Amino acid sequence: MTRGFVTIATGKDKYFINAVNLLRSYRHFSNNPLPFAILADKENEYTSFFDKVIVLPKNKVHNSYLDKLELSGAVPFDQTVFIESDCLAYGDLNEYFTAFDNSDDFSVFGEDGPLNGEGWFDYRKAKDLKDKLTYLPHFHSGIIYLKNTEKCRLFYNTSIDILKSIDKYFEVDSDVATDDKTFAITLSVCNFKTTKGKPEYICVYPSRYVLFAKPKMHIPSLSYSTCDKKRVKNVLLCHFGMEETTRPIYKREIYSLNRAIDKKRISRLKLFLYDIANVFSGLFIHLKHLFNKIRDSLIVDKIRKTFFKKDK
Numbered sequence: 001m002t003r004g005f006v007t008i009a010t011g012k013d014k015y016f017i018n019a020v021n022l023l024r025s026y027r028h029f030s031n032n033p034l035p036f037a038i039l040a041d042k043e044n045e046y047t048s049f050f051d052k053v054i055v056l057p058k059n060k061v062h063n064s065y066l067d068k069l070e071l072s073g074a075v076p077f078d079q080t081v082f083i084e085s086d087c088l089a090y091g092d093l094n095e096y097f098t099a100f101d102n103s104d105d106f107s108v109f110g111e112d113g114p115l116n117g118e119g120w121f122d123y124r125k126a127k128d129l130k131d132k133l134t135y136l137p138h139f140h141s142g143i144i145y146l147k148n149t150e151k152c153r154l155f156y157n158t159s160i161d162i163l164k165s166i167d168k169y170f171e172v173d174s175d176v177a178t179d180d181k182t183f184a185i186t187l188s189v190c191n192f193k194t195t196k197g198k199p200e201y202i203c204v205y206p207s208r209y210v211l212f213a214k215p216k217m218h219i220p221s222l223s224y225s226t227c228d229k230k231r232v233k234n235v236l237l238c239h240f241g242m243e244e245t246t247r248p249i250y251k252r253e254i255y256s257l258n259r260a261i262d263k264k265r266i267s268r269l270k271l272f273l274y275d276i277a278n279v280f281s282g283l284f285i286h287l288k289h290l291f292n293k294i295r296d297s298l299i300v301d302k303i304r305k306t307f308f309k310k311d312k
Helices: 013-029 065-073 095-099 150-164 178-190 248-261 268-311
Strands: 003-009 036-040 052-055 079-083 087-089 106-113 136-147 210-216 221-226 237-239
Touching: 003 013, 003 065, 013 036, 013 087, 013 248, 036 065, 065 136, 065 150, 065 178, 079 095, 087 248, 106 150, 106 178, 136 150, 136 178, 136 237, 150 178, 210 248, 248 268
Parallel strands: 003 036, 003 079, 036 052
Antiparallel strands: 079 136, 087 237, 106 136, 210 221
16 A cells, blocks of 8 residues: 655746745655655656656646645545645654544545534535535645545545536635635535544644744744644644745745755854844735725725715
8 A cells, every 4th residue: 555645736836846845844854754746737847856746637727726626536645645835844744644544535634513503614505515415524625635546536526516616605705715615515525524633733824723833944843822822832734825935934944944954054143034034024014914904995985985975
């Protein structure tokens, strides 16, 4: 039985570079590295770092988070763990296979909730799928477990069918990513259960669940504080988010990782400069969001005044 990891990169080079960074961090921290595959839209200088390259047919490339839906139709190993390319390892990720040991053929870390609860979908709006839904899953899809089985391929076919009519089951202005919407309904329809994970398995930062995170590749260590003030240490993986990979905090971690792999001294001054740059970057983003909020408010106010004058 073969086991291994897979990530996805399509489109611009920056996504492939992030994928290589994830790969290098995994191999650096793993005591017994498993094969690592990449699902891509083409082969290039970056895919050559991976043990296996799966090139998607052009008609199945979305160049977005929807590429994740193609995973269950192209499982590279008998047992595979998918990890988002904008993540970095801070420990041996092989532990995930132990966690998913008794899981369904497609699973994610999360919890199984009642259908009448709040979450990824409202079962009352599911129309023709309403009678097929079994539960309401709560999960984060940055880590996915897949088996190379007919059941997993059935999951794939079901998810593609659901995606075609996904707007029927959600409000048009919903800000939930379409891949997660589709996975949620498909998990429920196929009755594939989520897997209970540990807080140490992943830190999603920034997110509404994490108050503060401390990724420190130069030590190395990763810890975070939850919104209910709990401190989690010795975390295996940090999911930075694609936007965050352009900021100094991620670049600092890559600098530290590369120096550690090359067994070269890490400059404390350079780390300090990255930290200072990150503070200013965060301030700029905050001011930008504040400006956009004020601008949008003024536009709305102007529209109201315009209509008010017309009514008079």
